[in-house]
Amino acid sequence: MAGSDDAHELDVDEALALVREPAEPVDRHPDRGHAAPGAPAPAAPSTPTPADKTANKAADKTANKAADKSADKAADKSADQANAHRHRATPWPEARAVAARAATAPRTPVSVPLTQALGRVLAAPLTALTDLPSFDTSAMDGWAVAGPGPWTVREDGVLAGHAGADALTDGEAVRIATGARIPREVTAVIRSEHGLTDDKGRLHAQREVMHGQDIRPRGQECRSGDQLLPAQSPVTPAVLGLAAAAGYDELPTVARPRAEVLVLGDELLTEGRPHEGLIRDALGPMLPPWLRALGAEVIAVRRLGDDAKALHKALSTSEAELIVTTGGTAAGPVDHVHPTLRRLGADLLVDGVKVRPGHPMLLARLAAGRHLVGLPGNPLAAVSGLLTLAEPLLRALSGRIAPEPYYAPVRDEVHGHPRDTRLVPVMLRADPEGTAVPLHYNGPAMLRGIAASDGLAVVPPGGAKPGQELEILDLPWALSPSPDGMGEGLPDGAEGCFT
Numbered sequence: 390m391a392g393s394d395d396a397h398e399l400d401v402d403e404a405l406a407l408v409r410e411p412a413e414p415v416d417r418h419p420d421r422g423h424a425a426p427g428a429p430a431p432a433a434p435s436t437p438t439p440a441d442k443t444a445n446k447a448a449d450k451t452a453n454k455a456a457d458k459s460a461d462k463a464a465d466k467s468a469d470q471a472n473a474h475r476h477r478a479t480p481w482p483e484a485r486a487v488a489a490r491a492a493t494a495p496r497t498p499v500s501v502p503l504t505q506a507l508g509r510v511l512a513a514p515l516t517a518l519t520d521l522p523s524f525d526t527s528a529m530d531g532w533a534v535a536g537p538g539p540w541t542v543r544e545d546g547v548l549a550g551h552a553g554a555d556a557l558t559d560g561e562a563v564r565i566a567t568g569a570r571i572p573r574e575v576t577a578v579i580r581s582e583h584g585l586t587d588d589k590g591r592l593h594a595q596r597e598v599m600h601g602q603d604i605r606p607r608g609q610e611c612r613s614g615d616q617l618l619p620a621q622s623p624v625t626p627a628v629l630g631l632a633a634a635a636g637y638d639e640l641p642t643v644a645r646p647r648a649e650v651l652v653l654g655d656e657l658l659t660e661g662r663p664h665e666g667l668i669r670d671a672l673g674p675m676l677p678p679w680l681r682a683l684g685a686e687v688i689a690v691r692r693l694g695d696d697a698k699a700l701h702k703a704l705s706t707s708e709a710e711l712i713v714t715t716g717g718t719a720a721g722p723v724d725h726v727h728p729t730l731r732r733l734g735a736d737l738l739v740d741g742v743k744v745r746p747g748h749p750m751l752l753a754r755l756a757a758g759r760h761l762v763g764l765p766g767n768p769l770a771a772v773s774g775l776l777t778l779a780e781p782l783l784r785a786l787s788g789r790i791a792p793e794p795y796y797a798p799v800r801d802e803v804h805g806h807p808r809d810t811r812l813v814p815v816m817l818r819a820d821p822e823g824t825a826v827p828l829h830y831n832g833p834a835m836l837r838g839i840a841a842s843d844g845l846a847v848v849p850p851g852g853a854k855p856g857q858e859l860e861i862l863d864l865p866w867a868l869s870p871s872p873d874g875m876g877e878g879l880p881d882g883a884e885g886c887f888t
């Protein structure tokens with residue numbers, strides 16, 4: 390694992406670069422202090438603190454020692470590697486596009502019972518298997534009447550789900566329940582609160598009776614064969630209801646991509662409180678449901694510690710189409726992801742992204758149809774990797790349509806990184822502008838901000854001014870957008886059917 394326990398979106402040099410425009414060559418010292426980790430009122434450290442001074446003195450002393458030449462060499466090498474890595478890093482928008490294009494194989498449609506279809510995507514248009522309603526239906530409890538009143542009321546009544554009553558003749562009425570079949574020759578339904586029977590049992594309407602009132606004619610909502618929804622529509626609870634009403638027992642859906650989560654790190658506990666340098670694994674509980682919300686079927690979550698052999702074996706034997714690893718992406722002594730991918734001859738499609746947090750994230754193709762997303766271990770950096778690389782890849786694999794980007798003005802100034810995009814948790818206000826309020830506790834190791842947020846604001850390099858419109862990344866439990874054509878082509882008047 391990387392030695393630095395708190396690598397932030399801005400380290401000291403980067404924070405200084407923000408106030409020292411134009412940028413001079415930046416010399417990184419990742420182990421020598423950082424900007425405030427996203428906690429309230431972050432401040433660029435313009436004056437060295439006593440702690441910095443002591444650290445600097447110690448560093449100078451050390452640097453003067455001849456015995457440390459080899460350490461300097463190693464540091465130079467690692468700085469070179471860091472620079473090379475930064476150079477390779479993909480700009481954030483491009484990284485998302487690469488991930489969206491990475492899945493090329495066509496998906497096989499699978500027919501699943503309605504009970505298993507929620508959250509999937511339709512592999513074919515939803516076409517009505519019946520007229521809806523499939524027979525003329527009473528919209529109200531009351532009387533079905535034929536011709537002008539008053540009407541003689543028949544002894545028997547008609548209930549929903551029962552066989553239809555005999556045809557009425559003019560001047561006849563029959564008691565009818567909501568949803569019951571309308572007998573032939575009926576001209577209107579009178580609601581029970583709008584009719585009175587006299588002592589001879591004859592029915593009188595209390596208000597004017599319009600022809601056809603409170604009758605839902607067969608096919609009012611759709612005719613058999615009508616397209617109700619286009620292919621690629623997400624299957625929501627409402628879609629399940631519509632499909633059942635239209636006669637479906639199963640739905641043709643796009644197969645869910647199988648995903649496996651490999652949690653790396655010897656320092657992780659699965660229960661209890663952190664102690665003696667050990668911390669709780671925050672990603673094991675967070676990622677599986679998040680991946681499911683993004684369309685994946687999570688087939689396994691495994692904790693491998695910092696064991697290069699175990700990682701190699703897991704990657705070579707996994708049956709998942711998407712392997713998500715957490716941690717081990719940096720260049721620390723036990724960061725095994727890069728070396729293992731090299732051993733496997735994987736194709737690195739994205740190796741580092743110009744985004745904070747999460748810049749060490751990566752995307753690799755292991756073999757045809759099998760990908761790995763390497764998420765950095767810092768929890769918010771992992772969320773950033775999830776939304777930057779796993780989300781577009783899973784969207785393509787599960788047949789979902791990319792949401793239209795949406796924008797909201799930020800309430801406050803948001804500090805930017807000098808070169809990289811920042812993703813900052815925001816809360817959306819219910820005001821007319823839908824203002825986004827940036828949240829504190831947005832440091833790479835923190836989940837407190839994201840847990841309270843409605844989305845992530847995309848802050849361009851250089852930052853954003855109050856009122857500036859920023860793209861907002863939805864969290865996957867927010868509503869999915871409708872694909873093109875959904876809601877179009879409804880027959881005239883279909884929306885205006887109030888009762």
Ligand SMILES: Nc1nc2c(c(=O)[nH]1)N[C@H]1C(S)=C(S)[C@@H](COP(=O)(O)OP(=O)(O)OC[C@H]3O[C@@H](n4cnc5c(N)ncnc54)[C@H](O)[C@@H]3O)O[C@H]1N2
Pocket residue numbers: 390391392393394395396397419471652653654656657668669670671672673715716717718719720721724747748749764765766767768770833
């Ligand atoms: N010399 C450098 N060191 C680091 C750099 C750098 O540029 N130069 N980048 C830093 C950044 S930024 C990040 S992000 C991390 C990424 O490191 P890894 O992906 O190798 O992650 P680890 O070192 O394994 O862990 C980092 C951090 O996160 C904690 N962690 C890991 N897994 C979990 C988990 N499942 N739940 C909760 N917390 C987890 C881990 O204990 C570390 O504190 O590298 C920096 N270093």
Ligand code: MOO
Pocket residue numbers: 396397398745746747748749765767769770833834
């Ligand atoms: O800044 Mo790291 O990428 O913690 O996320």
